[in-house]
Amino acid sequence: xxxxxxxxxxxxxxxxxxxxxxxxxxxxxxxxxxxxxxxxxxxxxxxxxxxxxxxxxxxxxxxxxxxxxxxxxxxxxxxxxxxxxxxxxxxxxxxx
Numbered sequence: 001x002x003x004x005x006x007x008x009x010x011x012x013x014x015x016x017x018x019x020x021x022x023x024x025x026x027x028x029x030x031x032x033x034x035x036x037x038x039x040x041x042x043x044x045x046x047x048x049x050x051x052x053x054x055x056x057x058x059x060x061x062x063x064x065x066x067x068x069x070x071x072x073x074x075x076x077x078x079x080x081x082x083x084x085x086x087x088x089x090x091x092x093x094x095x096x
Contacts, residue, residue, distance in 0.1 A: 053080070053091070054082070
């Protein structure tokens with residue numbers, strides 16, 4: 001497990017305490033791994049999810065630091081979404 005992935009997981013957990021969404025989401029970071037989360041839990045895993053969002057580590061870091069809006073990342077092709085687009089839109093506030 002990468003240190004980067006562990007850092008993102010720790011940053012994600014408190015954000016989920018304020019989030020409300022139904023379903024499972026996966027944040028896939030090539031060369032690092034994946035995090036699967038619901039509004040209640042988050043863990044490093046590559047399990048199936050309702051929506052998978054993929055981006056490189058620099059893009060993920062920029063979104064978590066609020067330097068890059070998740071919607072802008074998607075529109076520019078830096079963030080790929082596969083699966084439930086409605087759920088992905090609900091997660092914008094969690095990611096950025």
